[in-house]
Amino acid sequence: MQIVQWANLNAEQRRETLTRPAMSNSAEITSIVSNIVNRIRTEGDRALREFTAKFDKVSDGDLRLSDATIKAACERTTPELKAAIQHAYNNVATFHQAQKSAPLSLDTQAGVRCELHYQPINRVGLYVPGGSAPLVSTVLMLAIPAKIAECRKVILCSPPPIADEIIYAATLCGVNEIYTMGGAQAIAAMAYGTESVSKTDKIFGPGNAWVTEAKRQVSMDFRGAAIDMPAGPSEVLVIADDTANAAFVAADLLSQAEHGPDSQVVLVTPSVELANKVDAELEKQLAELSRAEIARKALESSRSIICADLEEACAISNEYAPEHLIVQTAEPRALLSKLENAGSIFLGNWTPESVGDYASGTNHTLPTYGYAKTASSLGLADYQRRYTVQELSADGLKGLATTVTTMADAEGLTAHKRAVTIRMDSINSQEAK
Numbered sequence: 001m002q003i004v005q006w007a008n009l010n011a012e013q014r015r016e017t018l019t020r021p022a023m024s025n026s027a028e029i030t031s032i033v034s035n036i037v038n039r040i041r042t043e044g045d046r047a048l049r050e051f052t053a054k055f056d057k058v059s060d061g062d063l064r065l066s067d068a069t070i071k072a073a074c075e076r077t078t079p080e081l082k083a084a085i086q087h088a089y090n091n092v093a094t095f096h097q098a099q100k101s102a103p104l105s106l107d108t109q110a111g112v113r114c115e116l117h118y119q120p121i122n123r124v125g126l127y128v129p130g131g132s133a134p135l136v137s138t139v140l141m142l143a144i145p146a147k148i149a150e151c152r153k154v155i156l157c158s159p160p161p162i163a164d165e166i167i168y169a170a171t172l173c174g175v176n177e178i179y180t181m182g183g184a185q186a187i188a189a190m191a192y193g194t195e196s197v198s199k200t201d202k203i204f205g206p207g208n209a210w211v212t213e214a215k216r217q218v219s220m221d222f223r224g225a226a227i228d229m230p231a232g233p234s235e236v237l238v239i240a241d242d243t244a245n246a247a248f249v250a251a252d253l254l255s256q257a258e259h260g261p262d263s264q265v266v267l268v269t270p271s272v273e274l275a276n277k278v279d280a281e282l283e284k285q286l287a288e289l290s291r292a293e294i295a296r297k298a299l300e301s302s303r304s305i306i307c308a309d310l311e312e313a314c315a316i317s318n319e320y321a322p323e324h325l326i327v328q329t330a331e332p333r334a335l336l337s338k339l340e341n342a343g344s345i346f347l348g349n350w351t352p353e354s355v356g357d358y359a360s361g362t363n364h365t366l367p368t369y370g371y372a373k374t375a376s377s378l379g380l381a382d383y384q385r386r387y388t389v390q391e392l393s394a395d396g397l398k399g400l401a402t403t404v405t406t407m408a409d410a411e412g413l414t415a416h417k418r419a420v421t422i423r424m425d426s427i428n429s430q431e432a433k
């Protein structure tokens with residue numbers, strides 16, 4: 001990893017240092033994805049099969065898995081993996097079940113009742129990445145909240161060949177339909193529907209740059225579908241001081257670097273000594289990894305930033321807005337109030353990001369590309385819509401009438417005013433009797 005001195009960089013160099021690699025070829029990706037999305041919308045299954053053959057090298061078989069295929073995949077999943085999936089399931093379900101909000105009902109003034117209710121989003125589509133690794137954990141992160149929210153139809157897709165454990169986890173979570181398709185074409189199919197694929201109202205899930213761009217495009221089209229967030233190539237930023245264990249820091253950086261060559265990992269530390277030790281550790285540990293080449297590629301666009309102190313480390317992290325932020329300092333919780341804009345924060349030496357990726361209970365679907373400045377980690381609320389209800393008594397209307405008619409006058413909206421005065425006339429004539 002390239003070691004850079006923050007103090008020596010000008011504003012442009014600082015911006016460049018914090019730029020994600022996946023963003024550099026975005027114009028090309030936008031145009032490729034736009035063509036894919038338009039063709040799926042207008043040609044349906046025919047285009048879906050064509051792109052599946054082109055990008056995933058599969059040209060036959062059903063897009064939707066049959067009951068027999070699902071049963072066979074579940075039988076092939078090993079008992080050890082089933083037990084691990086169940087353990088993770090329990091923690092993720094516990095954390096998301098606790099996010100249920102009770103409806104709100106109160107009188108803002110006498111006779112004016114205002115209520116806030118929650119309703120599940122009807123049809124949801126889940127995208128489980130499978131291009132370079134079959135992310136079974138993502139099934140749990142996307143499908144458990146969908147089921148807790150009681151979405152009526154939950155469909156899931158993942159690129160071919162879809163792994164047995166993805167099918168097993170989807171079944172465990174009560175997913176209604178499973179499709180073997182991936183990339184931008186899968187997102188477009190779930191957004192618009194095709195002859196074989198059910199249309200959905202909202203699409204969830206992470207993916208590579210093509211998947212994320214497709215989500216963005218379908219969400220901008222009123223005929224398409226809403227989306228959860230831009231959840232693209234994985235990122236982690238580690239803030240560490242000279243008390244940190246360099247081997248732990250290197251292991252955490254590599255755990256995200258191995259996701260893909262477009263992953264980005266960043267170390268921010270006031271200690272040059274630690275940065276050098278981490279660098280040596282990275283080399284040592286890379287030799288033991290099965291995905292060393294992918295991780296090495298990701299490290300090429302990654303940085304160790306030497307800053308003045310932990311205060312500045314927090315400021316750099318806030319500017320970068322990482323998907324994951326790991327804090328390995330003498331007093332990690334003391335930094336929490338200074339930290340903004342991270343998708344998920346991991347405090348202390350004993351909290352590797354891997355636990356959140358798989359099984360602690362928090363959701364691993366998180367905003368990337370700096371969207372953590374405004375977007376949140378995936379939660380139950382994303383699978384629900386809020387709506388309000390109000391009911392006024394005659395006395396309640398009396399108490400609001402002058403305010404509403406005065407404001408309607410100010411806006412020049414006489415029909416609005418009349419909807420109140422016509423009722424006030426009725427109330428007044430009833431009372432006169």
Ligand SMILES: NC(=O)c1ccc[n+]([C@@H]2O[C@H](COP(=O)([O-])OP(=O)(O)OC[C@H]3O[C@@H](n4cnc5c(N)ncnc54)[C@H](O)[C@@H]3O)[C@@H](O)[C@H]2O)c1
Binds near residue numbers: 207209230259366
């Ligand atoms: N942000 C999060 O919450 C989060 C969570 C999990 C994973 N991730 C990220 O998700 C990503 C998963 O990526 P992946 O590639 O392994 O799987 P993927 O399923 O997202 O993408 C694979 C698909 O990309 C399409 N594709 C491949 N090359 C293409 C090309 N040249 N043109 C058009 N389409 C092409 C193919 O159709 C293929 O099915 C990783 O970057 C990982 O870091 C993010």
Ligand SMILES: N[C@H](CO)Cc1c[nH]c[nH+]1
Binds near residue numbers: 323365
């Ligand atoms: N780190 C990924 C989110 O960026 C999630 C994941 C799944 N499996 C392992 N990790």
Ligand SMILES: [Zn+2]
Binds near residue numbers: 234256357
């Ligand atoms: Zn991960």
